[in-house]
Amino acid sequence: MNFILCFRIKQKAKVFMKGKTTNLLTMAVAVCRFIAEKISEEKGMELNESIEFLTECIKEGHNALK
Secondary structure, three states, X not given: OOEEEEEEEOOEEEEEEEOOHHHHHHHHHXXXXXXXXXXXXXXXXXXXHHHHHXXXXXXXXXXXXX
């Protein structure tokens, strides 16, 4: 069994995961793809553009958490 659970409280998030790393990575990619599709629909962007946008947001968020 694999699961990813994420809680957001104010500006911080806490993630709990259970399972093999490769399976969790597959799940994370599926979630990111879904989010990219939603961004594409909401902002009227091509899917590849929204994936690039999402990737940049992830990089910026990662840097902000340091």
